Amino acid sequence: xxxxxxxxxxxxxxxxxxxxxxxxxxxxxxxxxxxxxxxxxxxxxxxxxxxxxxxxxxxxxxxxxxxxxxxxxxxxxxxxxxxxxxxxxxxxxxxxxxxxxxxxxxxxxxxxxxxxxxxxxxxxxxxxxxxxxxxxxxxxxxxxxxxxxxxxxxxxxxxxxxxxxxxxxxxxxxxxxxxxxxxxxxxxxxxxxxxxxxxxxxxxx
Amino acid sequence: xxxxxxxxxxxxxxxxxxxxxxxxxxxxxxxxxxxxxxxxxxxxxxxxxxxxxxxxxxxxxxxxxxxxxxxxxxxxxxxxxxxxxxxxxxxxxxxxxxxxxxxxxxxxxxxxxxxxxxxxxxxxxxxxxxxxxxxxxxxxxxxxxxxxxxxxxxxxxxxxxxxxxxxxxxxxxxxxxxxxxxxxxxxxxxxxxxxxxxxxxxxxx
DNA sequence: AGAAAAATAGCACGACCGGTCGTGCTATGC
DNA sequence: GCATAGCACGACCGGTCGTGCTATTTTTCT
Numbered sequence: 001x002x003x004x005x006x007x008x009x010x011x012x013x014x015x016x017x018x019x020x021x022x023x024x025x026x027x028x029x030x031x032x033x034x035x036x037x038x039x040x041x042x043x044x045x046x047x048x049x050x051x052x053x054x055x056x057x058x059x060x061x062x063x064x065x066x067x068x069x070x071x072x073x074x075x076x077x078x079x080x081x082x083x084x085x086x087x088x089x090x091x092x093x094x095x096x097x098x099x100x101x102x103x104x105x106x107x108x109x110x111x112x113x114x115x116x117x118x119x120x121x122x123x124x125x126x127x128x129x130x131x132x133x134x135x136x137x138x139x140x141x142x143x144x145x146x147x148x149x150x151x152x153x154x155x156x157x158x159x160x161x162x163x164x165x166x167x168x169x170x171x172x173x174x175x176x177x178x179x180x181x182x183x184x185x186x187x188x189x190x191x192x193x194x195x196x197x198x199x200x201x202x203x204x205x
Numbered sequence: 206x207x208x209x210x211x212x213x214x215x216x217x218x219x220x221x222x223x224x225x226x227x228x229x230x231x232x233x234x235x236x237x238x239x240x241x242x243x244x245x246x247x248x249x250x251x252x253x254x255x256x257x258x259x260x261x262x263x264x265x266x267x268x269x270x271x272x273x274x275x276x277x278x279x280x281x282x283x284x285x286x287x288x289x290x291x292x293x294x295x296x297x298x299x300x301x302x303x304x305x306x307x308x309x310x311x312x313x314x315x316x317x318x319x320x321x322x323x324x325x326x327x328x329x330x331x332x333x334x335x336x337x338x339x340x341x342x343x344x345x346x347x348x349x350x351x352x353x354x355x356x357x358x359x360x361x362x363x364x365x366x367x368x369x370x371x372x373x374x375x376x377x378x379x380x381x382x383x384x385x386x387x388x389x390x391x392x393x394x395x396x397x398x399x400x401x402x403x404x405x406x407x408x409x410x
Numbered sequence: 411a412g413a414a415a416a417a418t419a420g421c422a423c424g425a426c427c428g429g430t431c432g433t434g435c436t437a438t439g440c
Numbered sequence: 441g442c443a444t445a446g447c448a449c450g451a452c453c454g455g456t457c458g459t460g461c462t463a464t465t466t467t468t469c470t
Contacts, residue, residue: 006417020318024229028458040460041418049458101317109311112376113225113304123378157370157386158393164373165366171317173328181362188363188397211447233428245430246448254428 007045010035011059018056019093019100023110023118028052053118060103061125067096069132079145079195082136083186086159090166090182101171104129105164130156140195147194158189212250215240216264223261224298224305228315228323233257258323265308266330272301274337284350284400287341288391291364295371295387306376309334310369335361345400352399363394 013034018026028049032042046052072085088095093102104125111119133156140146162185169178191197218239223231233254237247251257277290293300298307309330316324338361345351367390374383396402 022229022315024227025315025319027456029456038419039458040420043459044416044418047459099318101314106314106317108373108377109306109314110227110230112306112311114230126378154386154389157374158367158390160373161366161368161370161390162363163366164369165362168313168365168369169362172313173331181359184359185363185366192393192397232426234426243449244428245450248429249447 006035006037006041010037010042010045011055014052014056015059015063015103016098016100018053018060018103019098019106021100022103022106023053026053026056050117054121057103057107057118057121057125061129063096063098064092064102068092077139078143079140079190082140082145083190085133085136086186087183089163090179091170101167105167130160133159145195146190150193155189155193159186162186162189211240211242215242215247215250216260219257219261220264220268220308221303221305223258223265223308224303224311226305227308227311228258231258231261255322259326262308262312262323262326262330266334268301268303269297269307273297282344283348284345284395287345287350288395290338290341291391292388294368295384296375306372310372335365338364350400351395355398360394360398364391367391367394 010031014026014031017031017034026049028042029039031052032039035042042052046055068085068088072081072088075081075084093100104122107118107122108126111122134152137146137150137152137155141148141150141152162182165185166178166182169175169181175181187198215236218241219231219236222236222239231254233247234244236257237244240247247257251260273290273293277286277293280286280289298305309327312323312327313331316327339357342351342355342357342360346353346355346357367387370390371383371387374380374386380386392403
């Protein structure tokens with residue numbers, strides 16, 4: 001078995017564990033075990049716990065890219081694309097096959113006060129993602145779908161809040177209405193941003 | 206030194222550690238050390254790690270009660286009280302003297318997929334808190350400060366999102382504009398809820 | 411087929427984990 | 441003045457942590 005296959009298996013199993021147990025809940029032994037590897041075999045791939053965490057986080061964002069960004073880019077630019085991306089974003093982790101929540105969201109609360117390279121990396125990922133959201137929003141503004149004077153950063157900031165609230169509601173509270181609530185909040189946010197009302201478009205899509 | 210003093214010291218030191226390191230980052234040894242106790246001495250007070258976590262969470266909400274709820278109740282009932290509570294809520298942990306973030310917020314993302322008594326307890330705390338927010342909101346509605354047909358649960362849901370977004374922005378991203386953004390979002394939320402516009406009231410209070 | 415190189419396993423380490431044990435101390439009730 | 445009860449201690453349990461070092465297997469290249 002080639003090393004790259006092993007590495008892929010490793011990232012796959014590790015990412016699932018990460019999404020369930022969080023960064024500090026992760027351990028080399030358990031990841032190695034889940035990947036069918038010895039602890040030292042795994043250690044040959046990642047040279048430290050930190051590097052394992054970073055590699056796993058990276059694998060997570062790559063998975064998110066394939067699961068939410070790429071499909072969203074097939075939608076028409078502007079408001080439509082933004083809407084589709086948000087819909088794909090909410091709860092993406094389970095749709096991507098993970099058995100836990102969004103690893104980055106968890107890390108945002110876990111690494112509050114833990115300096116180091118992992119925190120740095122998460123900050124980078126988060127800023128990249130927010131930049132992406134801001135970019136799509138700007139596009140919608142420029143295409144005339146949203147208000148010209150929209151405060152884009154504020155828009156993205158509030159959107160992230162909806163994502164987090166949805167994460168808590170659906171994953172922790174197991175509230176079955178979580179997605180409905182989130183969509184209602186997004187609609188209100190978009191409404192304030194100047195998007196035309198959308199009455200129940202594709203409620204079942 | 207009396208036992209209740211010791212217990213108070215224990216909860217105090219442990220709560221600070223909890224807010225910095227999260228639940229799974231906590232360890233009996235470190236808490237004992239921080240409280241100036243031996244591990245077994247600590248064990249005489251809490252009979253297990255789970256019970257320590259629960260006791261600490263409880264101490265955290267008690268601290269929050271004193272720091273945000275009690276002062277807010279001195280404000281006039283209705284919209285004013287609601288506004289004051291939100292303002293005191295955002296970033297309460299640092300004002301309460303903790304060196305980390307809100308322990309419950311962190312737990313909401315940490316215990317996603319970890320069943321057990323601690324998760325149960327956090328769920329209880331969270332539901333209690335949301336109930337309290339809903340109560341204050343309902344009061345504002347009944348006093349005519351907010352729209353009669355306001356969807357209160359939806360309002361609270363979005364408010365929690367703002368809190369979470371503010372938590373990430375201020376604590377993880379260290380964004381200095383976090384509080385400004387949060388207040389702007391709250392104003393928009395209140396505006397949609399039928400509150401009269403408030404132009405720059407107490408911008409420096 | 412055989413040598414070179416890469417990939418994985420085995421093993422040992424020191425530290426720390428949650429938890430238990432027996433043992434004193436100290437304050438209180440009789 | 442003495443028994444009792446609770447608090448805190450240090451030592452220690454089996455286990456797991458992250459991390460090295462050394463074999464051994466597997467692949468690759470000649």
